[in-house]
Amino acid sequence: MTLRLLRTGVARGAFNMGLDEAVLGSVSEGRQPPTLRFYGWNPPTVSLGYFQGLDDEVDREACRAAGVDVVRRITGGGAVFHDDELTYSVVIPERHPLARADIMESYRFLCSGLVDGFARLGLRAAFAPLNDILVDGRKVSGNAQTRRKGCILQHGTVLLGVDPERMFSLLKVPSEKLKGKLIQDIKDRVRGLDQLLGRRVGLDEAADAFADGFAAALGVELSLAEPAADELAEAERHAEERYANEAWTAKR
Numbered sequence: 001m002t003l004r005l006l007r008t009g010v011a012r013g014a015f016n017m018g019l020d021e022a023v024l025g026s027v028s029e030g031r032q033p034p035t036l037r038f039y040g041w042n043p044p045t046v047s048l049g050y051f052q053g054l055d056d057e058v059d060r061e062a063c064r065a066a067g068v069d070v071v072r073r074i075t076g077g078g079a080v081f082h083d084d085e086l087t088y089s090v091v092i093p094e095r096h097p098l099a100r101a102d103i104m105e106s107y108r109f110l111c112s113g114l115v116d117g118f119a120r121l122g123l124r125a126a127f128a129p130l131n132d133i134l135v136d137g138r139k140v141s142g143n144a145q146t147r148r149k150g151c152i153l154q155h156g157t158v159l160l161g162v163d164p165e166r167m168f169s170l171l172k173v174p175s176e177k178l179k180g181k182l183i184q185d186i187k188d189r190v191r192g193l194d195q196l197l198g199r200r201v202g203l204d205e206a207a208d209a210f211a212d213g214f215a216a217a218l219g220v221e222l223s224l225a226e227p228a229a230d231e232l233a234e235a236e237r238h239a240e241e242r243y244a245n246e247a248w249t250a251k252r
Contacts, residue, residue: 001097001098001219001220001221002033002220002221002222002223003033003034003035003036003090003214003215003218003220003221003222003223004032004033004034004035004036004222004223004225005035005036005037005038005211005222005223005224005225006023006035006036006037006038006225006226006227007037007038007039007207007211007224008037008038008039008227009039009040009203010039010040010041010042010203011039011040011041011042012041012042012043012045012069012239013041013043013045013047013069013070013071013082013243014069014071014239014240014243014244015235015236015239015243016039016041016045016087017047017071017073017074017238017239017242017243018234018235018236018237018238018239018242018243019037019039019227019231019232019235019238020037020074020089020091020153020155021074021234021235021238021242022227022231022232022234022235022238023035023037023089023091023227023231024091024148024149024151024153025149025234026228026230026231026234027091027092027093027151028093028148028149028150028151031228031230032228032231033223034090034091034092034093034096034098035089035090035091036088036089036090036211036214036222037088037089037090038086038087038088038203038207038210038211039086039087039088039089040085040086040087040203041082041083041085041087043067043068043069044066044067044068044069044081044082044083045068045069045070045071045081045082045083046058046063046068046069046070046071046079046080046081046082046170046171047070047071047072047073047079047080047082048070048071048072048073048079048249049072049073049075049076049077049078049079049144050072050073050074050075050076050146051076051252052072052078052079052252053252054070054072054249054250054251054252055172055250056172057078057079057171057172058070058079058170058171058172059169059170059171059172062169062170063170066166066169066170068081068170070249071243071244071249072243072248072249072251073144074146074148074153075144075145075146075153075155076144076146077131077142077144079171080142080157081166081167081170081171082157083161083163083166084159084160084161084162084163084192085157085158085159085160085161086157086158086160086203086206086207086210087155087156087157087158088114088155088156088158088210088214089153089154089155090110090113090152090153090154090155090214091151091152091153092151092152093150093151093152094147094150094151094152095150098110098218098220099152103130103145104129104130106145106152106154107127107129107130107131107143107145107154108127108129109218110143110145110152110154110218111127111131111133111141111143111156112127112217112218113210113213113214113215113216113217113218114133114141114143114156114158114210114213114214115127115133115213115217116212116213116214116216116217117158117206117209117210117211117212117213117214118133118135118140118209118213119213120209120210120212120213121193121197121201121206121209122197123135123140123193123196123197124136125140125141131143131144131145131156135191135196136191136196137189138189138190138191138196139189139190139191140158140159140190140191140192140193140196141156141157141158141159142156142157143155143156143157144156158193158206158210159190159191159192159193160192160193160194160200160201160202160203160206161192161193161194161195162186162190162191162192162195164182164183164186164187164190165183167186168182168183168186193206
C-alpha cells in the first residue's frame with residue numbers, strides 16, 4: 001500500500017489551506033492517490049476553526065501590526081497560531097483500508113504516525129483523546145479532522161517551539177488577568193521539540209522523522225512527489241476565492 005508524499009515547504013496560510021482542499025478534491029475524484037503532506041507557514045498565521053467567530057477569537061489589529069495572516073479552516077477545533085511548527089495533512093478515501101469509520105479510532109490510528117515519529121526523535125509520546133499527542137503529560141501536537149467528498153482530511157501540528165506571550169498577543173481573551181493565567185497554563189502544559197530535546201529541530205529534520213513514523217505506523221510505503229499542476233492551480237483558486245477572502249474569514 002502506498003501514500004503519495006508531498007513536502008511543499010513554507011507558504012502563506014491561504015495557499016496552505018487551499019492546497020489541502022485541492023488535494024482533498026483530487027483524491028476524492030481519483031485523480032491522485034491517498035496523500036500525506038508536510039508543510040510550514042510564512043508569514044506566521046492564525047487559523048480559526050470552521051465554527052469559530054473571528055472577532056471572538058482574534059485581535060485583527062494586533063495581527064495586522066505583527067504581519068500575521070488570519071485564515072479560516074474547513075476543519076473544526078480552536079484557533080491555532082502557526083509559526084514555529086511542522087504541519088501535516090493526510091487525505092484518504094473513506095472506503096480505503098486505512099480509513100476508520102469511528103471518529104475516535106480514526107484519530108487514534110492516524111495519530112499513531114505522529115507517535116512513531118516522536119519515537120524516532122527519542123521521545124515517548126502517547127495519543128490523548130480526542131485529538132492531542134502528549135509527551136510526559138505535555139501537549140506537543142494538536143489535530144483536526146473533517147469528512148468531505150467521500151474522504152477523510154486530517155491535519156495537525158508538531159510544535160518545534162512555543163511562544164505563549166506572542167500567541168496571546170494575537171488571540172483575544174476576556175481580561176489581562178485571565179491572559180496571564182492562560183500564558184502560564186500554556187507554559188505548564190505545552191512543549192515544543194526544542195524544550196523536550198534541548199536542541200533546535202528544523203522543518204526538514206522533523207519531516208524526515210514523521211514521514212518515517214507514518215510509513216511504519218500505518219504500514220505503507222511513501223512515494224515522494226510534487227503537487228500536480230491542476231492541484232496547484234486549484235490551490236491558488238481556493239486561496240483567492242476562500243481563504244484570503246475577508247467574507248470567508250469573517251463569516252462567523
